[in-house]
Amino acid sequence: MDSSATGAALVGIDFSAVALEQARARARRLGIMSSYKSATFDATGLDSASVDGAISIDVIWAIPDKRAGFAETARILKPGASFVFTDWERELSPAKILGHFAENQETPGLAGGEGGI
Numbered sequence: 001m002d003s004s005a006t007g008a009a010l011v012g013i014d015f016s017a018v019a020l021e022q023a024r025a026r027a028r029r030l031g032i033m034s035s036y037k038s039a040t041f042d043a044t045g046l047d048s049a050s051v052d053g054a055i056s057i058d059v060i061w062a063i064p065d066k067r068a069g070f071a072e073t074a075r076i077l078k079p080g081a082s083f084v085f086t087d088w089e090r091e092l093s094p095a096k097i098l099g100h101f102a103e104n105q106e107t108p109g110l111a112g113g114e115g116g117i
Helices: 017-030 066-076 094-102
Strands: 010-014 034-038 051-057 077-086
Touching (some): 051 066
Parallel strands (some): 010 034, 051 077
């Protein structure tokens, strides 16, 4: 099921013009309705409490100010929304992630076990 079947709006964010063009081309090829914008993990340009969920795949390790990135993610998530990510950063332990969210949001919307992760 694609986003058009559910009424969801898919927004892709990346700082790389090349990555954005590759994503646009793939979405066109697959017939996925989506939009893409140049932005960063810590400055998405999205409105506060405007997204139902966020996904980050293997990028957080490269972000210099992870605290600012998690604060931005907490800011754009609607109450009860989920943030799902994969990464290979050793410093992204569940306790540290929950700490970043606790500073910015009462209830972290993290996927996983009890308490969020």
